[in-house]
Amino acid sequence: MDHIDRALLAHLQQDATQSYATLGQAVGLSAGAAHERVRKLREQGVIRRTAAEVDPAAVGGGVLTYVTVDSTSWMGDSAESFAALPEVVEAHVIAGSAAVLVKVRTASTGQLQDVLRRIYAIDGVSGTRATVVLETFFERPVSPGIADQG
Amino acid sequence: MDHIDRALLAHLQQDATQSYATLGQAVGLSAGAAHERVRKLREQGVIRRTAAEVDPAAVGGGVLTYVTVDSTSWMGDSAESFAALPEVVEAHVIAGSAAVLVKVRTASTGQLQDVLRRIYAIDGVSGTRATVVLETFFERPVSPGIADQG
DNA sequence: AGTGAAATTTTAGCAAA
């Protein structure tokens, strides 16, 4: 992982559809060399996958809410319970008073209410606190330390 | 946006490197038809971009923290102030007592402390409350309502 | 809107430095 790898990652996070020729040019490498480096980054798991980013509002996820989940028991192995709810797009175990923090995308506040009810039904959950997002300033990929060329 | 479009989106969220032939087959379409639908989904902005997903830990983002930011004044146009901090990967205006919720990725808790200091220096910010994530159960794309073939 | 096929571009594997 040198600075060229980081530059490649930065470019691929912006647009993974460009050709290796273009990509290589952007970081000062031939197409073949760029290809080989990207292949290795995939192999190492640095690049997990390349995926289409979908506008949440276009697929019924216009309302974004963060929910802290309190519990009476250890929630460390409740991952599947949260994963079973398709509206839950993230779930994390957190330090602090609450046990789990989840990110929820719903089409409406009505649907949010339904998700909260289903979260409450999970074993050990003693309460939820929902924080509705009014406006998203930005959501962006983790910075690999910004490209130095191109 | 019919059920075929949603199936295409679901497949492309999982893997955008597959050929249009494979993709079309998965949803019961020819390669040309799949290509045309995907082109339109891009044009409409339903597909925002196709990007490489990078392992945060591999690029110095191993520590994930959510920070609620309290303020004395209206924060509605402070987007750039947060965007200027590369460790901040999300920023949202929220309903409730705090004004802004941000998601931060840092290499260490030391670096987190530095980010908190820089957030505190933003005009109008009166306080921060950091919640460190101990374990991430999952992070996944918004569900377009799951493929009906495939 | 979708199909099938042609023309063009890109990818992926390999020899060489």
Added chain:
DNA sequence: TTTGCTAAAATTTCACT
């Protein structure tokens, strides 16, 4: 590890349905 070459594969366009 990078380069340049080459065969194989994918993309993109187009005439037709």
